Amino acid sequence: MSMGPFHSPEMSSASGGEPTNDQILLVSGAFTASRELAKLLRTAGGFSVEICPRVGDAIGEAIRSCPTVVLLDAREGIGDVLGVVGEFQRTAEVGAVPCVILASSATESIREEAFLRGVDDFVVEPVSTVELTARLKTHSTAYLNIVRRNRSITAYESLQSELRHAHRALDDARLRLSAREGDPGEEEWRERVSALMQVGIELNQIHDFHTLMDRILSEAQHLLKADAGTIFLREGDFLRFAFFLNETLAQRTASGQTPHVSSFRLPITDRSVAGWVCLTGQPLHVADCYAISPEAPYRFDSSFDQLLGYRTKSMIAMPLKNQSGRILGVVEVINPVGENGSSRPNFSEADIRLLEHFANIATVALERARLSDSVILRMIRMAEIRDPAETGRHVERVAGYSAVLFEEWARRRGLEGPAFERQRDRLRSAAKLHDIGKIGVPDTILKKPGRLTAEEFELVKKHAEIGADLFLHDPSDFDDAAREVVLLHHERWDGTGYPGLDDGGEHRGRRGEETPLFARIVGLADVFDALSSSRCYKDSWSEEKVLELIRSESERHFDPELVDILLERIAEIRSVRESLPDLPRP
Numbered sequence: 001m002s003m004g005p006f007h008s009p010e011m012s013s014a015s016g017g018e019p020t021n022d023q024i025l026l027v028s029g030a031f032t033a034s035r036e037l038a039k040l041l042r043t044a045g046g047f048s049v050e051i052c053p054r055v056g057d058a059i060g061e062a063i064r065s066c067p068t069v070v071l072l073d074a075r076e077g078i079g080d081v082l083g084v085v086g087e088f089q090r091t092a093e094v095g096a097v098p099c100v101i102l103a104s105s106a107t108e109s110i111r112e113e114a115f116l117r118g119v120d121d122f123v124v125e126p127v128s129t130v131e132l133t134a135r136l137k138t139h140s141t142a143y144l145n146i147v148r149r150n151r152s153i154t155a156y157e158s159l160q161s162e163l164r165h166a167h168r169a170l171d172d173a174r175l176r177l178s179a180r181e182g183d184p185g186e187e188e189w190r191e192r193v194s195a196l197m198q199v200g201i202e203l204n205q206i207h208d209f210h211t212l213m214d215r216i217l218s219e220a221q222h223l224l225k226a227d228a229g230t231i232f233l234r235e236g237d238f239l240r241f242a243f244f245l246n247e248t249l250a251q252r253t254a255s256g257q258t259p260h261v262s263s264f265r266l267p268i269t270d271r272s273v274a275g276w277v278c279l280t281g282q283p284l285h286v287a288d289c290y291a292i293s294p295e296a297p298y299r300f301d302s303s304f305d306q307l308l309g310y311r312t313k314s315m316i317a318m319p320l321k322n323q324s325g326r327i328l329g330v331v332e333v334i335n336p337v338g339e340n341g342s343s344r345p346n347f348s349e350a351d352i353r354l355l356e357h358f359a360n361i362a363t364v365a366l367e368r369a370r371l372s373d374s375v376i377l378r379m380i381r382m383a384e385i386r387d388p389a390e391t392g393r394h395v396e397r398v399a400g401y402s403a404v405l406f407e408e409w410a411r412r413r414g415l416e417g418p419a420f421e422r423q424r425d426r427l428r429s430a431a432k433l434h435d436i437g438k439i440g441v442p443d444t445i446l447k448k449p450g451r452l453t454a455e456e457f458e459l460v461k462k463h464a465e466i467g468a469d470l471f472l473h474d475p476s477d478f479d480d481a482a483r484e485v486v487l488l489h490h491e492r493w494d495g496t497g498y499p500g501l502d503d504g505g506e507h508r509g510r511r512g513e514e515t516p517l518f519a520r521i522v523g524l525a526d527v528f529d530a531l532s533s534s535r536c537y538k539d540s541w542s543e544e545k546v547l548e549l550i551r552s553e554s555e556r557h558f559d560p561e562l563v564d565i566l567l568e569r570i571a572e573i574r575s576v577r578e579s580l581p582d583l584p585r586p
C-alpha cells in the first residue's frame with residue numbers, strides 16, 4: 001500500500017510520525033498464534049501489522065509505530081490486557097487510538113468491564129476472518145478520519161498566523177512610507193501619500209487574490225489620475241494580461257464598465273514594453289507609445305488599440321518587485337488625465353515616484369494574498385486528493401461563479417464600494433472551502449464509481465457539519481462566512497436539503513431565506529459546476545441540459561432570484577468556466 005495522500009513533510013507533526021493507512025498493533029504473548037493472526041490480517045484485510053509480544057511494552061510500541069487500531073489478544077487470559085486499556089486511555093499520544101479485544105470466551109460481566117474501561121470493541125471467537133477484518137477496518141477508518149480532521153485544523157491555524165504576519169508586513173510598509181513624509185516636497189505629495197496609506201489600510205483587509213488585483217489597479221489609476229491601467233502577472237516565462245481598466249472605453253458602454261477583454265500571454269523578452277520592464281526590473285516612462293525611439297529594443301504593440309478603438313499615448317510601466325528582487329508582474333498606467341477630464345501632456349516625476357511606492361505596497365499585499373490563498377488551497381487539496389476526478393479548478397470555478405452571482409445580486413440593490421468588495425472577497429474564499437468537510441468522508445464512498453446507497457449518502461451528508469466544525473475555533477468574520485457556506489451549501493429553497501435545523505422538536509431543512517445568501521449562492525454555483533463536469537459517478541452535461549435542470553429547480557432547490565441572475569449573467573459564468581478548464585489528470 002502506498003503512503004496515504006496526507007503524508008507530506010511540511011504537515012508531519014512534531015510528536016513523530018502519523019498514521020497514513022490502516023495499521024494494526026497486535027499485542028499478543030502467544031508466539032505462534034499471533035504470527036498466524038498477523039498473516040491473516042495482512043492478506044485478508046490489507047493491513048500492515050506489527051506484533052508486540054509483551055503487554056507491558058504495548059504503550060511504548062504504540063507511540064513508536066502509530067497504529068490506527070490496537071488489537072489486544074486476550075485468548076490466553078484477560079488479566080493484563082484490561083489494565084493496559086486504561087493505560088492507553090491515559091496516555092496522550094495514543095489516547096484516541098481504538099482498542100479492540102479478541103477473546104476466546106467472555107462472560108457478560110467481563111465484556112461490560114472492558115467497555116467501561118474504554119475498549120472500543122470486543123470480539124469473541126469463533127469469529128470469521130471477514131467479520132474480524134471488517135470490524136478492525138471500521139475502527140481504523142474512523143480513527144484516520146479524526147487524524148485528518150485535526151490535520152486540517154492545523155493547516156487552518158497556520159493560515160491564521162500567516163495572515164497576522166501579512167498584517168505586520170503591511171504595517172512596516174506604511175511606516176517606511178510615512179518616514180518619507182518629512183521629505184522636502186509639495187503639499188500635494190503629502191496629500192497623495194496619505195491617500196496612498198489609506199489604500200494600504202484597505203488593501204490590508206483584502207485577502208482574495210482576484211479582488212486584490214482589481215483593487216490595486218483601480219487605486220493606481222485613480223491616484224495617478226490616469227485614464228487606463230493594466231496589470232500583467234508573471235507565469236513562468238510569460239506575462240499574462242490579467243487585469244485591465246479603461247475609463248474612456250467604459251464611458252462608451254451602457255453599463256459604464258470597462259469592456260471585457262480576453263486574457264492573453266506574452267513571452268518575456270525585451271521586445272515589448274512590459275517584457276522589457278519585467279526582464280530589467282526597471283520602470284519605464286514612455287512619452288508617446290507611437291514614437292518610441294528606433295534605438296530602443298522594445299516596441300509598442302498597437303494591435304490592441306486598433307481592436308478597441310483607443311489611442312495609448314503616455315505610459316509608465318512599473319515592475320511589481322518583491323523584497324528578494326523577484327518580479328511578480330508589471331503594472332502599467334496609461335494616459336494622464338488633467339483637470340476636468342482634459343488630457344495632461346505627460347506623467348510627472350512625482351507620478352513615477354508615487355507609482356513606485358504604490359507598487360511596493362501592492363507587491364507585499366499581493367504576496368501575502370497569494371500565501372493565504374495557497375494555504376486555503378492546500379486545505380482544499382488535502383480534501384481533493386481523495387477525489388481526484390475533481391481538480392482544484394472546481395473550487396476556483398465555484399468561487400468565480402459565486403462572485404458573479406453576488407455582484408449582480410448586489411448591483412440590483414445598489415450595493416457597491418469597499419464594504420461590498422470585502423463581502424465579495426470573503427464569499428470567494430469561503431466558496432473555495434465549501435467541500436472541505438469531505439476530508440471526513442471515507443474514500444471508498446467518495447470514489448465509488450456508481451450510485452450511492454442510502455447509508456453511504458447519509459455519510460456523505462455529514463461533510464457539511466464536519467467542515468463547519470473547522471471554523472468554530474476562535475472565529476473571525478471570515479470564519480463566520482466560511483462556516484455558513486460550508487454548513488449550509490446543500491440546503492434547498494423548498495426546505496428539503498441538509499443538514500437542516502431543529503424547530504420545536506422537529507428536524508427539518510431550512511427554507512427560503514433561512515439559508516443565508518452566501519450559502520444559497522455557493523449551493524447554486526456548486527451544482528452548476530458539478531453538473532457541467534464529469535465526476536467519478538457521472539458524465540458531464542451540456543450547458544443546455546444544465547440550465548434546463550436549474551430552471552426547473554427554481555423555487556425547489558434554488559432561490560428563484562439567483563436562478564434568474566445566473567441566466568442573465570450566463571456569458572460571464574461561461575467565461576469563468578472557459579478560463580478555468582479542468583487540468584489533465586496526473
Ligand code: C2E
Binds near residue numbers: 446450451490527535
Ligand atoms: P458533488 O459531486 O460536488 O455534487 C454537488 C451537488 O451537485 C450534489 O449534491 C447535487 O445537488 C448536484 N448534482 C451532482 N450530480 C448530479 C446529477 O447527476 N443530477 C442532479 N440532479 N444533481 C446532481 P448532493 O446530492 O448533496 O451530493 C453531495 C456529494 O455527494 C456530491 O458532491 C458527491 O461527492 C457525492 N455524491 C452524490 N451522489 C453520488 C453518487 O451517486 N455517487 C458517488 N460516488 N458520489 C455521490
Ligand code: SIN
Binds near residue numbers: 163208373429478479
Ligand atoms: C481572512 O479573510 O481572514 C482570510 C481568508 C482569505 O485569505 O481570504
Ligand code: SIN
Binds near residue numbers: 209210369370371374
Ligand atoms: C487564485 O487564483 O485565486 C489564487 C492563485 C494564487 O494562489 O496565486
Ligand code: FE
Binds near residue numbers: 435463489490
Ligand atoms: Fe458539498
Ligand code: FE
Binds near residue numbers: 434435526530
Ligand atoms: Fe463541490
